[in-house]
Amino acid sequence: MYIFLAALGLALLLALVALACACRMLRNDMRRGKDCMDLSVPEAAANTRWEPYAAEVSESIKRLRALPWEEVRISAAEGFPLRARLLRGTSGDAAILVHGYRSCGELDFALTAEHYLELGFGLLMVDQRGHGGSGGKMVTMGLRESGDVRRWAEFAERELGGRIWLHGVSLGGASVLYAAGRGLPGSVRGIIADSSFCSPEEAIRWQLKKHSRGLRLLRCMIGAAGTLCMGRGFTKGGLERCVSRASQPMLFIMGGDDRSVPVDSGERLAAAAGQRGSLLVVPGAKHTTAWFRDYNACAAALDGFIERNK
Numbered sequence: 001m002y003i004f005l006a007a008l009g010l011a012l013l014l015a016l017v018a019l020a021c022a023c024r025m026l027r028n029d030m031r032r033g034k035d036c037m038d039l040s041v042p043e044a045a046a047n048t049r050w051e052p053y054a055a056e057v058s059e060s061i062k063r064l065r066a067l068p069w070e071e072v073r074i075s076a077a078e079g080f081p082l083r084a085r086l087l088r089g090t091s092g093d094a095a096i097l098v099h100g101y102r103s104c105g106e107l108d109f110a111l112t113a114e115h116y117l118e119l120g121f122g123l124l125m126v127d128q129r130g131h132g133g134s135g136g137k138m139v140t141m142g143l144r145e146s147g148d149v150r151r152w153a154e155f156a157e158r159e160l161g162g163r164i165w166l167h168g169v170s171l172g173g174a175s176v177l178y179a180a181g182r183g184l185p186g187s188v189r190g191i192i193a194d195s196s197f198c199s200p201e202e203a204i205r206w207q208l209k210k211h212s213r214g215l216r217l218l219r220c221m222i223g224a225a226g227t228l229c230m231g232r233g234f235t236k237g238g239l240e241r242c243v244s245r246a247s248q249p250m251l252f253i254m255g256g257d258d259r260s261v262p263v264d265s266g267e268r269l270a271a272a273a274g275q276r277g278s279l280l281v282v283p284g285a286k287h288t289t290a291w292f293r294d295y296n297a298c299a300a301a302l303d304g305f306i307e308r309n310k
Contacts, residue, residue, distance in 0.1 A: 034102065035104075035132070036099075036102065036103050036104030036106075036107055036131070036132070037103075037107065039054065039057045039058060039061060039107055039110075040058050040061045040062055040065070041058065042054035042055055042057075042058045045057060045058075049286040049287060049288075049289055050107075050289070050292075052292075053289065053292035056110070056111065056292060057107070057110050057292070060110035060111050060113075060114060061106045061107065061110055063114065064106050064110070064113055064114070065106065067087060067117075068087070069085040069086065069087055069125075070085065070086040070087075070088075071083065071084075071085055071086075071133075072084050072085070072086050072124075072155070072159075074151050074152065074155050075151075076129060076134075076135070076136065076144075076147070076148055076151070077144075077147050077151075078136075080129075080134075080135030080136055081133075081134065081135045082126065082127070082129065082134045082135070082148055082151070082152070083126075083127045083132060083133035083134045084124050084125060084126040084127065084152065085105070085123075085124075085125045086122070086123070086124050086125075086159075087117070087122055087123040087125075088122045088160065089117075089120050089121045089122030089123070089160075090120040091119060091120030091121055091162075092161075092162035092163060093119070093120070093121045093122070093162055093163045093164075093165065093306070093310075094121055094122035094123065094124060094156055094160045094162060094163070094164050094165070095116045095121050095122070095123055095124070095164075095165045095166075095167050096124045096126065096149070096152050096153060096156055096164065096165070096166050096167065096176075097109045097112075097113060097123060097124065097125045097126065097167050097168075097172075098126055098128065098145075098149060098166065098167065098168035098169070098172030098173075098175050098176055099125075099126075099127075099128060099131070099168075099169055099170075099171075099172050100169045100170030100171045100172050100173075100195070100288060101139065101170060101171040102131070102139075103131075103169075103170070103288075104127070104131065104132055105125035105126065105127070106125070108169040108170070108172065108288060109125065109167075109169070110291075110292075111291045111292065111295060112167070112291050112298075113125065115299050115302065119303075119306070121165075122160050122162075124152060124155075124156050124160075126148075126149075126152055128145055128148065128171070128172065128175065129144065129145055129148055139171070141171065141174060141200035142171060142174030142175040142177070142178045142200065142239075143178060143200070145171070145174075145175040145178070146175055146176075146178035146179040146182055147179075147182075148175070149166065149168075149175050149176055149178075149179035150179050150182070150183070150184060150185075153166065153179070153184055153185050153187075153188055154185055156187075157185045157187045161187075162187070163187060163189045163310065164185070164187045164188045164189065165188070165189060165190050165191075165192065165306065166179070166180070166184075166188060166190075166191050166192070167191075167192040167194070168191075168192070168193055168194070168196065169194045169195055169288050170194070170195045170196065170197075170260075170261075170287065170288055173193035173194055173195060173196030173197075174193075174196050174197060174200070174239060176191050176192075176193060177191065177193055177196060177239050177242055177243055177246075177250075177269070178238075178239065178242050180242060180243070180246035180247075180248055180250075181239075181241065181242020181243060181244075181245045181246050182242065184248070188248055189248065189249075189309055189310065190248055190249045190250065190251070190305060190306065190309045191246070191248050191249070191250045191251070192250070192251045192252075192253070192302065192305070193250065193251070193252050193253070193269065194252075194253040194254075194288065194290060194291075195253070195254060195255060195258060195260070195261065195287050195288045195290070196239070196252070196261070196265065196266075196269060197239070197261040197262065197265050198238075198239050198240055198261075198262065198265050198268050198269060199238045199239055199240075200238070201238075202261075202262055202265075239269065239272075240268060240269065240272040241272075243269055243272040243273050243277070244272045244273070244274070246273075246276075247276075248276070249273075249276045249277075249278075249305070249308070249309045250269075250270075250273045250276055250277045250278070251277075251278050251279075251280070251301060251302065251305040252266045252269050252270050252273075252277065252278070252279045252280070253266075253279075253280045253282070253290050253298060253301070254266035254279070254280070254281050254282070254285075254290070255281075255282055255284075255285030255286050255287060255288070255289060255290050255293065256281050256282055256283040256284055256285055257283075257284050257285060257286050258285070258286060258287045259286065259287065260286075260287035261287065266279050266281060267279065278301075278305065280297065280298065280301040282294045282297060282298065
């Protein structure tokens with residue numbers, strides 16, 4: 001009996017230690033980090049997934065920077081400022097562009113933003129909390145960012161009017177999908193999610209499995225640690241449930257060679273959307289590079305999606 005109790009106590013102690021380590025790891029990884037890479041200089045793309053497209057990325061970023069953006073701000077639910085850049089369009093449509101983890105709009109939407117401009121769209125290119133000119137000390141993998149997205153959608157509805165489209169990349173994709181499941185203004189006509197994961201827990205465990213194969217107990221504690229640190233919806237299936245509850249049509253874009261999120265993420269999200277969902281997989285594209293790998297396929301998919309859902 002004493003041996004059993006001792007073994008049980010040791011197991012509980014190990015579990016608590018693993019949980020504490022997982023919480024600390026998440027808090028370290030999700031703290032406000034370095035600024036987005038400046039890929040307006042092609043050489044800065046060396047040894048990154050952007051290297052094959054360095055010249056295109058650089059030229060697109062330079063063209064975007066030359067446009068007459070307005071700087072706008074709103075407040076997050078917690079009271080700190082959220083920043084975005086605004087371009088007014090001519091078509092009656094506007095796209096809210098939501099970037100990924102430790103990235104920025106001009107990088108994640110190089111080429112994509114220019115395509116929207118060709119269609120006459122207005123653009124609201126946001127800095128997510130914990131990034132760029134926005135406040136916030138911690139990234140929450142889309143959970144609290146979803147509330148920020150709703151606030152930006154309400155801002156766009158007031159400021160721009162017309163039809164609104166939400167377009168998120170990677171973490172930004174999760175942010176817009178969580179927001180869709182929790183309710184958005186009626187002016188939001190569609191959601192585009194590029195390279196999104198199905199849950200923060202799965203995405204982080206996927207990375208740990210690739211880089212830290214021996215830390216199985218730590219991986220097992222990620223779900224509990226994420227729920228403690230960031231809130232409900234962190235665990236497996238969280239985004240799929242939000243997608244299934246949402247009312248908007250959705251376009252999912254995935255790279256066929258994406259190694260940053262589980263390979264079946266796009267298929268699962270599209271399945272959760274049912275008849276409202278469509279999926280484009282770009283062969284050979286790595287994480288968030290689908291538009292550079294096959295611009296024509298991505299542009300055609302986006303144009304068709306918008307035309308069907310106006």
